[in-house]
Amino acid sequence: MRDALRECAPALEVSERDSAFAWRVAMGATLARGFLEARVREHVKRPSSLEPRVRDALILGAFELGYLSTPTGVVVSQWVDAVKAMAPRASGLANAVLRKLAPLREEVRDARVRVRSGDFEAADLERCAGIARWLAERLMRSLGKRSAATLALDLMDAAPTWLVATTRKARVRTLERANLDPHGSALPGIWRIESPSRLEASGVLREGFAVEDHSAFEIALASVPSRGALRLEVGAGRATKALVAARASANGGAPDRFTCVDASEERVEEARRRFLDAGLEARILVGDGRLLDDLLGDERFGMVFLDAPCSGTGTMRRHPEIAWNLEPWKVDPDAPGALPALQLELLKSASRHVEGGGFLLYATCSALDEENERVVRAFLGSAAGADFERGKLEELPIFAEIDSAAKEQLITDGFSGSSFFPRSKAGGPDLHYLAVLRPTRA
Numbered sequence: 556m557r558d559a560l561r562e563c564a565p566a567l568e569v570s571e572r573d574s575a576f577a578w579r580v581a582m583g584a585t586l587a588r589g590f591l592e593a594r595v596r597e598h599v600k601r602p603s604s605l606e607p608r609v610r611d612a613l614i615l616g617a618f619e620l621g622y623l624s625t626p627t628g629v630v631v632s633q634w635v636d637a638v639k640a641m642a643p644r645a646s647g648l649a650n651a652v653l654r655k656l657a658p659l660r661e662e663v664r665d666a667r668v669r670v671r672s673g674d675f676e677a678a679d680l681e682r683c684a685g686i687a688r689w690l691a692e693r694l695m696r697s698l699g700k701r702s703a704a705t706l707a708l709d710l711m712d713a714a715p716t717w718l719v720a721t722t723r724k725a726r727v728r729t730l731e732r733a734n735l736d737p738h739g740s741a742l743p744g745i746w747r748i749e750s751p752s753r754l755e756a757s758g759v760l761r762e763g764f765a766v767e768d769h770s771a772f773e774i775a776l777a778s779v780p781s782r783g784a785l786r787l788e789v790g791a792g793r794a795t796k797a798l799v800a801a802r803a804s805a806n807g808g809a810p811d812r813f814t815c816v817d818a819s820e821e822r823v824e825e826a827r828r829r830f831l832d833a834g835l836e837a838r839i840l841v842g843d844g845r846l847l848d849d850l851l852g853d854e855r856f857g858m859v860f861l862d863a864p865c866s867g868t869g870t871m872r873r874h875p876e877i878a879w880n881l882e883p884w885k886v887d888p889d890a891p892g893a894l895p896a897l898q899l900e901l902l903k904s905a906s907r908h909v910e911g912g913g914f915l916l917y918a919t920c921s922a923l924d925e926e927n928e929r930v931v932r933a934f935l936g937s938a939a940g941a942d943f944e945r946g947k948l949e950e951l952p953i954f955a956e957i958d959s960a961a962k963e964q965l966i967t968d969g970f971s972g973s974s975f976f977p978r979s980k981a982g983g984p985d986l987h988y989l990a991v992l993r994p995t996r997a
């Protein structure tokens with residue numbers, strides 16, 4: 556969908572404003588897809604016979620009715636016209652269904668008022684963000700009512716766009732020349748840009764910059780090894796965090812210092828290309844992180860960073876498809892084959908490669924306790940975790956590499972104690988989790 560929107564907008568010569576509107580409708584309707592589809596189906600006699608294109612048009616129209624302020628008459632007539640153009644015989648049905656859905660706006664508005672007041676139930680979160688009821692319940696349980704409310708109220712808005720430098724040569728001047736209005740942070744190597752619609756055409760993503768959330772960037776910094784130490788990343792993917800860490804390392808991701816492992820051949824290939832483009836070196840391996848002993852023998856590292864595969868529920872503003880693609884069993888701590896079981900297995904496997912005095916970091920971009928604290932607790936309670944204890948974020952090597960303003964920023968954002976998880980904040984960063992573990996043996 557993103558690719559289609561990017562490719563279509565220039566071809567159709569639509570204005571920046573229309574293009575932004577198309578993005579909003581497409582992303583919002585994706586986030587609320589299951590909720591809206593259920594509403595549409597309530598008003599159709601034989602929902603299974605709805606043509607997919609007609610169903611999609613009705614979902615998009617229902618989104619505009621429920622979540623945007625376009626006058627009802629305009630929404631109905633435009634989506635009826637759209638249906639007429641695709642399936643003329645269904646236009647009467649589209650007209651009837653959309654008219655019946657008109658009260659949705661009030662229903663969503665009332666739910667938002669209750670959520671804002673703090674006196675609400677899971678059904679209100681479901682309506683206000685269009686997410687599944689079970690997910691609303693788990694978010695409330697994991698984050699508490701207040702943070703879950705902030706998260707849900709913010710889900711329909713675009714996430715802030717931060718760019719990180721992934722090469723040593725990347726300079727803020729490049730962003731300024733591209734008219735992206737960059738604003739720096741106290742942390743070196745990251746800028747917020749105010750004109751994300753210009754990002755694609757600007758070409759800066761091919762000039763040593765990548766889009767990365769602010770909290771994800773902080774986690775990448777946390778994974779910088781001590782001077783001279785070896786760093787292993789499991790779940791290194793396309794290596795965005797590894798590149799940030801290499802760039803920020805005093806010894807600069809020297810050739811033999813960075814090892815990346817990922818199960819996806821495609822991502823590994825891209826990671827290799829990106830390291831090459833950045834003029835940095837790393838050993839990048841395809842492999843299953845659960846079988847690191849086969850891949851690495853008894854090699855040990857001073858910094859072992861597991862960037863675990865997860866539900867991505869902390870990043871739903873950027874990836875709204877997660878809200879309805881995720882099935883409840885996938886985050887069930889007791890379900891074999893679900894994410895928490897995989898995360899625990901990966902953490903146990905990674906723990907065997909930490910050298911005495913080193914660090915074992917566990918990170919996710921999940922908002923759910925089932926994938927965060929519960930996995931860490933299960934690890935510490937297991938035989939593999941018996942030789943580990945929680946470490947302190949402020950003991951991380953990065954604290955020795957940055958100036959006091961940058962340190963202050965990390966601490967203000969939540970880098971104290973043994974785990975990091977940003978507070979939900981309107982227009983704030985995504986929810987990424989990080990736990991620091993340290994071996995108790997020498």
Ligand SMILES: C[S@@+](CC[C@H](N)C(=O)[O-])C[C@H]1O[C@@H](n2cnc3c(N)ncnc32)[C@H](O)[C@@H]1O
Nearest residue numbers: 790791792794795796817818819843844862864
């Ligand atoms: C959170 S993403 C990684 C993002 C990456 N660290 C970055 O900064 O660009 C998790 C990664 O785990 C990988 N993965 C999933 N299952 C795995 C497994 N069993 N072993 C190793 N990697 C795995 C996925 O391919 C995915 O790239």
